[in-house]
Amino acid sequence: MPQTNLPRRGLIAAGLAMPSLARAQSYDWPRQTVRYINLYAPGGANDILSRAWCQAMTQFTGQQFVVENRTGAGGTVGSDAIAKSRADGYTVGLGGVANLAIAPSLFPNLPYDPSRDYSFVSGLYRQPNILIVNNDLPVRSVPELIALLKAHPGRLNYATGGAGTTPHLSAELFKMMTGTEMPFVQYRGGAPALVDLMAGQVQVIFDNLAGPIGAVRDGKARALAVTSPERSPALPDLPALAEFLPGFDLTSWNGLIAPAGLPPALVERMASLSLRALTSPELVKTYTENGATPWTVGPEDYASYARAQEPLMRRLVRLSGASPS
Numbered sequence: 001m002p003q004t005n006l007p008r009r010g011l012i013a014a015g016l017a018m019p020s021l022a023r024a025q026s027y028d029w030p031r032q033t034v035r036y037i038n039l040y041a042p043g044g045a046n047d048i049l050s051r052a053w054c055q056a057m058t059q060f061t062g063q064q065f066v067v068e069n070r071t072g073a074g075g076t077v078g079s080d081a082i083a084k085s086r087a088d089g090y091t092v093g094l095g096g097v098a099n100l101a102i103a104p105s106l107f108p109n110l111p112y113d114p115s116r117d118y119s120f121v122s123g124l125y126r127q128p129n130i131l132i133v134n135n136d137l138p139v140r141s142v143p144e145l146i147a148l149l150k151a152h153p154g155r156l157n158y159a160t161g162g163a164g165t166t167p168h169l170s171a172e173l174f175k176m177m178t179g180t181e182m183p184f185v186q187y188r189g190g191a192p193a194l195v196d197l198m199a200g201q202v203q204v205i206f207d208n209l210a211g212p213i214g215a216v217r218d219g220k221a222r223a224l225a226v227t228s229p230e231r232s233p234a235l236p237d238l239p240a241l242a243e244f245l246p247g248f249d250l251t252s253w254n255g256l257i258a259p260a261g262l263p264p265a266l267v268e269r270m271a272s273l274s275l276r277a278l279t280s281p282e283l284v285k286t287y288t289e290n291g292a293t294p295w296t297v298g299p300e301d302y303a304s305y306a307r308a309q310e311p312l313m314r315r316l317v318r319l320s321g322a323s324p325s
Contacts, residue, residue, distance in 0.1 A: 027266045030061055030090065033065075035066055036053075036065055036067050038078065039071065045290050045291070049127075049290060056280040074164070075103065076103055076111065079099040084112075085258075091258065092121065094255075095306070097253050117260050118260055122298055123295030126251045126254075126295045128209050128226040128251045129227040130207060130226050132194075132204070132212055132223050133222050134197055136200060142239070142241065149178070154181045157183050160193060160205065163322040163323065167205075169320060171184070171206045178245065209234060228242075228249065253309075254295075268299070
């Protein structure tokens with residue numbers, strides 16, 4: 001399986017300035033309120049994490065960053081709104097694995113082109129998925145689960161909160177890399193899947209870390225690993241799947257995008273401030289509480305990573321048979 005996480009050459013903090021930072025500083029941005037388009041409903045993890053970044057940006061710049069929730073069609077409604085906004089730096093939004101890497105394979109008539117219609121500004125956060133099993137299942141590690149699956153192919157079910165999501169594709173990547181079989185049970189959201197896991201109706205689930213982390217900490221379900229290439233600060237004792245399956249890397253990653261056509265120096269100015277915001281102690285605390293970590297990459301590395309992820313997602317979507325619901 002090819003390695004999917006690219007070298008993170010981007011800025012690690014705002015203090016490590018870009019080569020053309022002096023040119024970027026010639027832009028006095030922002031000088032007015034910035035609209036941030038979030039693709040998901042209020043109250044969820046992506047909304048909480050987006051608002052934490054907007055709050056940090058407001059504190060650093062003295063200008064308001066206001067979240068506008070534009071939901072629908074797997075995030076493509078809000079993505080289209082970002083693409084069709086004026087390219088002046090005052091409309092930005094969430095650009096991640098769902099709308100930039102998965103949607104092109106999942107939606108045949110996508111109203112935007114991820115490679116053409118956006119300016120890539122900076123990373124925002126990465127949130128791993130988590131592999132959890134029912135407490136009664138006689139496994140306590142990833143190797144034990146793989147052995148059980150191979151001994152009883154097709155006997156254990158796995159569930160996620162939706163087809164074509166990163167938890168679903170994480171499970172398909174796991175099956176592909178281990179040569180195991182598990183029938184897929186689709187739920188409308190991770191919460192009902194978790195309830196049925198704890199009741200023994202399904203044996204395995206993959207979910208975004210933020211959803212079941214409380215049940216794991218309370219001992220109501222057994223976590224085996226996270227799907228990021230490294231361990232999560234939220235559960236530092238939990239191994240990464242890559243420790244058993246080298247090269248395994250499938251997370252929910254999100255960054256900051258804006259409409260295409262922004263001057264490079266303006267993009268650099270925006271990126272330098274965004275990366276500074278990602279060092280805010282309040283933001284880091286909120287991210288950690290929600291199972292996320294700041295993703296401190298600049299424009300070039302963010303764009304390169306997103307484009308490299310699309311072929312992998314296309315392969316997994318095809319393998320999974322996922323279609324828009």
